[in-house]
Amino acid sequence: MTESPRAARPGVRAVNAAAVLAVIRREGPLSRAAIGEHTGLSLPTVSRQVGALMELGLLREDPDLAPAGAIGRPRVPIALDGTVFAACGVHIGVSTTTYGLADLRGTLLDSDEIPTPGGSAEDALAHIAGKVRAFLRRWPRRTVLGIGLASGGLVDPVRGLLDHDRLGWHRVPAADLLHRATGLPVRLDGHVAAMANAELLFGWGPRASSLLYFYAREVVGIALAVDGAPHRGPGGGGSIAHLPIGGDTRCPCGATGCLEATVADRTVAEAAVRAGAVAEPDIRLVRSAARAGEPTAARLLADRATALGRAVGLLRDALNPDRVVLGGQAITDPAERLPDLLRSYADTTNLPGADIVSVTRLGPALQATAACTGLLNRLFDHPLDLLDDARKAPVR
Missing domain, CATH: 3.30.420.40 (ATPase, nucleotide binding domain)
Incomplete structure (x- = not known):
């Protein structure tokens, strides 16, 4: 059993509750009056919704954030309650x-x-x-x-x-x-x-009308969001696994130069073993060897970063989003390879304003x-x- 979507159209109370939660999540702690300004709801409606959501344990008052000299309860900021x-x-x-x-x-x-x-x-x-x-x-x-x-x-x-x-x-x-x-x-x-979706809620999403999320680790993938909502085509998301970026790595599909087969952790680790840079096909060993100065390991990671940057540049030009966000350990670990990725991206993209690329701020987890x-x-x-x-x- 999945979480059950309600078939009926949500009522006014549910819509108002969602509007109040959304603006507090997006804008941070707000007074009741500010919530009304952002949502267009009347102050009595805001007060009723805030009271109900506080009773449920979703919101709380935060008097410590009230402006100095403020008088009256409506000016006490309302924040998400992260304790329940x-x-x-x-x-x-x-x-x-x-x-x-x-x-x-x-x-x-x-x-x-x-x-x-x-x-x-x-x-x-x-x-x-x-x-x-x-x-x-x-x-x-x-x-x-x-x-x-x-x-x-x-x-x-x-x-x-x-x-x-x-x-x-x-x-x-x-x-x-x-x-x-x-x-x-x-x-x-x-x-x-x-x-x-995590970027839309808590990262770069609120700051961009269109966002391209690019992920790479053992697999690669992208998601495109427009006006705060992920685009979902027939059958779910699209695939960039076989995006042709050049190179001689053979893909299970029979072609060479497919993106995922070229940049996957296992590909880099197996190449490092064949070259004698590490003893076992483990990407963590490759990273450690590169940091210790092993030249082949460092070159393999730099080559992967260059291939990833080329893919980001191609996709950015094809989709032309306001913001590109990069995530996944193939990009963020090791961080010292990120300049290689960004140089390759800048060399590939042909659109102006190349500085729209950011690394996710959601951390290693x-x-x-x-x-x-x-x-x-x-x-x-x-x-x-x-x-x-x-x-x-x-x-x-």
């Missing part, structure tokens, strides 16, 4: 599964990771669910809204189905399996779409944070519905 509710997130990667817990501000409270279990999808998800249940028991005073499940492959968010060729999973009812094992509402999404925000986004859009679902679903 939290969202769990599970990111299933090819080699590593990460899970975490975030508060309403998107701040990661805790996270952990395990090797992605082998075997059948059912057994793997049962193992992951057991780890998540034990993890959530560390936070007995938090009301967990549900689980945001993010993964590569092809996802069907409506039906909660996951196809992941690299894991051998086909039409797996991943959301329902995780729901049955934890008792919590589950929202499934593609991992790159989830990361883009990006995958867990992004997975959590699937539930937070649902909360901000439909706060009353999701709270009802969460209260009916205690963690087992």
Whole structure:
């Protein structure tokens, strides 16, 4: 069972509650009067909504932020209450599964990771669910809204189905399996779409009318958001795995020079082993060797950064967004290769204003944070519905 979308059109109360939450999330703590100015709601309506959301534990007054000399309650700033509710997130990667817990501000409270279990999808998800249940028991005073499940492959968010060729999973009812094992509402999404959504909520999103999110680690992917909403075409997100960027790396598709096959962690690590730079095909060993001055390891990482920069430049020119945000450990770790990526990007793009590229500010636990925000986004859009679902679903 996935978290259940309401079929009926939300009522005025629900729409107003979402509007109040959205403006406080976007603008920070605001007085009741300022909330009214931003939303167009009357002061009595704002006061009713603020009171109801405070009673639910979503908002709180913050007198410490009141302007000096302010008189009267309407001027006391209202902020998100980060002490009651939290969202769990599970990111299933090819080699590593990460899970975490975030508060309403998107701040990661805790996270952990395990090797992605082998075997059948059912057994793997049962193992992951057991780890998540034990993890959530560390936070007995938090009301967990549900689980945001993010993964590569092809996802069907409506039906909660996951196809992941690299894991051998086909039409797996991943959301329902995780729901049955934890008792919590589950929202499934593609991992790159989830990361883009995290940027929209807590990163660069509010500052750009169109945003291109570019991700690279073991897989590569992009998500495009326009006016604060991710674009979703037929069958989910698009793919850049086979974007031709040149080179002689052979892809499983039979071609050479495909982006994912060229820049994936495994490709770089295996090339380092063949060259004698490291003993085992582990990207962490390649990074350590490069930092220790091993020239072949450093060259391989620089070549990968150059290829990534070329891809970013090509996609930027094709889509022409206001902002490009880069994420994923192939980009952020090692950070010393970022100048190579940016030089390659600048050499590739032909559009003016090349300084629109930024690295995500969500930190090294990006995958867990992004997975959590699937539930937070649902909360901000439909706060009353999701709270009802969460209260009916205690963690087992």
